[in-house]
Amino acid sequence: MEMASDKNNTQNLHCKRGDDSCQFLSEIVELRKEVNSLTELVRTDALTGLYNFRFFNETISLEMERTRRGTQPLSMIILDIDHFKKFNDQWGHELGNQALVHIANLIKLTVRKLDFPCRFGGEEFVILLPNTDLRQAVNVADRLRETIASTPLENGDQPAISITASIGVDQFSAAHTETSEAFIHRVDSWLYKSKHNGRNLVSYPALNISEKLESVTLEEKNALFGILNDDN
Numbered sequence: 001m002e003m004a005s006d007k008n009n010t011q012n013l014h015c016k017r018g019d020d021s022c023q024f025l026s027e028i029v030e031l032r033k034e035v036n037s038l039t040e041l042v043r044t045d046a047l048t049g050l051y052n053f054r055f056f057n058e059t060i061s062l063e064m065e066r067t068r069r070g071t072q073p074l075s076m077i078i079l080d081i082d083h084f085k086k087f088n089d090q091w092g093h094e095l096g097n098q099a100l101v102h103i104a105n106l107i108k109l110t111v112r113k114l115d116f117p118c119r120f121g122g123e124e125f126v127i128l129l130p131n132t133d134l135r136q137a138v139n140v141a142d143r144l145r146e147t148i149a150s151t152p153l154e155n156g157d158q159p160a161i162s163i164t165a166s167i168g169v170d171q172f173s174a175a176h177t178e179t180s181e182a183f184i185h186r187v188d189s190w191l192y193k194s195k196h197n198g199r200n201l202v203s204y205p206a207l208n209i210s211e212k213l214e215s216v217t218l219e220e221k222n223a224l225f226g227i228l229n230d231d232n
Helices: 025-043 053-069 084-091 093-110 134-149 180-196 209-214 218-231
Strands: 074-081 116-121 124-129 153-155 158-161 165-172
Touching (some): 025 053, 053 074, 053 124, 053 180, 074 084, 074 093, 074 134, 074 180, 093 124, 134 165, 165 180
Antiparallel strands (some): 074 124, 074 165, 116 124
16 A cells, blocks of 8 residues: 655555555544644644644744754744733633634734744744744734734624734844743843833834845835935
8 A cells, every 4th residue: 555745635545456445544544634633733722723832842943943054034923912811801711712812813814824823821922933034023013913903803792892912023043142942031021011111012122224124125225225325
């Protein structure tokens, strides 16, 4: 019996003997389905469908090592739902869970396929953005914050409930020597700055001119320098 190279495709199992059925083919198909299901359970948060904290811990180390060996930075976004304890106190934990799923779905719609959106714990979410500099990550975070603020949670026959989130953003580059814990702490400190400054904000380190120019197109650079030259 031969198996397809794609381990997730259970439909491509077949026997070398043509139409003759293999004695254990159906059992192998079922076992493969079970293995795939268990793999998803290990890496996925059951409530939101995002990657879970265990997967995040494994992935951040791999992505930081990839960044150290290459030239492209790794960025991280940490998001926390504002006043979530008050939300649960007022609306109950069942609607609180619906709010978490609601935010997770908005995150899925905002990030790219190459990004890793994870549930960090409680009402916190984290997104790893490979090959992404700070300016690009801030754009994603701003778009996500605006999407959350402008997309209230439906509440049956009752008025929809507005939700906001505070966000911190920072990047890791090949020049950094810190651990994953230190990188997380650095991004987390920007999250708390957003909370301290009034919530429903995105906070991040100041962007210098080189970081800005790294993220713009050649046409944008030419236009920028053309304006500067005209002023002179």
